[in-house]
Amino acid sequence: MYFKVVITLIAMCAYASAAPKYVSLGNLAFQSNVKVTTYTTNIPDTLIALNNTGTPRAHSLDTLLALAITRPGIIAALSAPSVTLWAPTDVAFNSFVHMNPGLNLSGDAVTETLAFHAVPNFVYKPDPDVPLTIVPTAQTPLQSIITYDGTAVNVQYAGLFQGKVIESLVCSNGIIHVVKKVLALPTTVSATAAQVPTLSELVDALDATNLTSTIDNLNAVTVFAPINSAFDAISDVTATLNTSQLASVLEYHVIPATAFSTQLKDGEQFTTVLGQTLTVSLADGKVTIIGAGSNATVVMANVQTSNGVVHVIDTVLIPKL
Numbered sequence: 001m002y003f004k005v006v007i008t009l010i011a012m013c014a015y016a017s018a019a020p021k022y023v024s025l026g027n028l029a030f031q032s033n034v035k036v037t038t039y040t041t042n043i044p045d046t047l048i049a050l051n052n053t054g055t056p057r058a059h060s061l062d063t064l065l066a067l068a069i070t071r072p073g074i075i076a077a078l079s080a081p082s083v084t085l086w087a088p089t090d091v092a093f094n095s096f097v098h099m100n101p102g103l104n105l106s107g108d109a110v111t112e113t114l115a116f117h118a119v120p121n122f123v124y125k126p127d128p129d130v131p132l133t134i135v136p137t138a139q140t141p142l143q144s145i146i147t148y149d150g151t152a153v154n155v156q157y158a159g160l161f162q163g164k165v166i167e168s169l170v171c172s173n174g175i176i177h178v179v180k181k182v183l184a185l186p187t188t189v190s191a192t193a194a195q196v197p198t199l200s201e202l203v204d205a206l207d208a209t210n211l212t213s214t215i216d217n218l219n220a221v222t223v224f225a226p227i228n229s230a231f232d233a234i235s236d237v238t239a240t241l242n243t244s245q246l247a248s249v250l251e252y253h254v255i256p257a258t259a260f261s262t263q264l265k266d267g268e269q270f271t272t273v274l275g276q277t278l279t280v281s282l283a284d285g286k287v288t289i290i291g292a293g294s295n296a297t298v299v300m301a302n303v304q305t306s307n308g309v310v311h312v313i314d315t316v317l318i319p320k321l
Helices: 045-050 062-068 072-079 090-099 107-118 189-194 197-208 210-216 227-233 243-251
Strands: 022-025 028-031 035-038 082-090 116-120 130-136 142-148 153-157 163-169 176-178 221-227 270-271 277-283 284-289 293-304 308-313
Touching: 022 142, 045 072, 045 082, 045 163, 045 227, 062 072, 062 082, 062 090, 062 142, 072 082, 072 107, 072 116, 082 090, 082 163, 107 116, 116 130, 142 221, 142 293, 153 284, 189 197, 189 210, 189 221, 189 293, 197 210, 197 221, 197 243, 221 293, 270 308
Parallel strands: 035 163, 082 176, 221 308
Antiparallel strands: 022 028, 082 116, 130 142, 142 153, 153 163, 163 176, 270 277, 277 284, 284 293, 293 308
């Protein structure tokens, strides 16, 4: 059931020059193209009040409220102190349902998806000096991966995509950031990699060595995923490897623990599934992974999966075979 909603939009100052201008609302700073409104009620009561006004609003949140109100656990999470809620619009939900025709709106999958939109004990405030923020969501162990480039706030979903913040509602116990997409849950390592054309050789190698299920089912995992050109560069080497040796090479790229880029430390060592170590080097704004026989640079970080994270690298790491 849909509810009518209304919100008073506060006009923000326009750009006066090429330099970004920020407006402050309490301790909250936004780019001038994001509309902000302050309420004295908590997040659930604000959503209810908006939907009871009887007047349409620019970014309706009817569906979000209808789904949350039937789930006491979600309402409790949104009523706690210091909460950030990523709030998909009705348009976003309509698109999500269309793309998932078999979705049971009363089922656990929707409950878990809603929990993924809630960040407890944290109120996200855009800061031009903090381009990346990674914080735990109410859907443990998943994280909210937030990027801010000084122009737009985006939050990652399904590991590979971004939902843009288009409006923000400051509430008594936190903030509602309205987003243009439903934040779909991350999927397995293999399913995530399969969506990236430049990781197709890794996907094939995992299948060929029967490692796909093993990696997908680890409780926590970090995968350094070489791009296709990295495999192509050592094709003469891989051609000489038997299946067991190729499996060892792949296991050398897998850490049985979750390590997002914000957790990596210069000089830190990780023991891989193979049993050999990798060393992290942080220099000149780059993350380099130092292996026994080769080094690799991270070219895309923090691709979240259902059980951990993938960092895409430009070189295949060669262990001691």
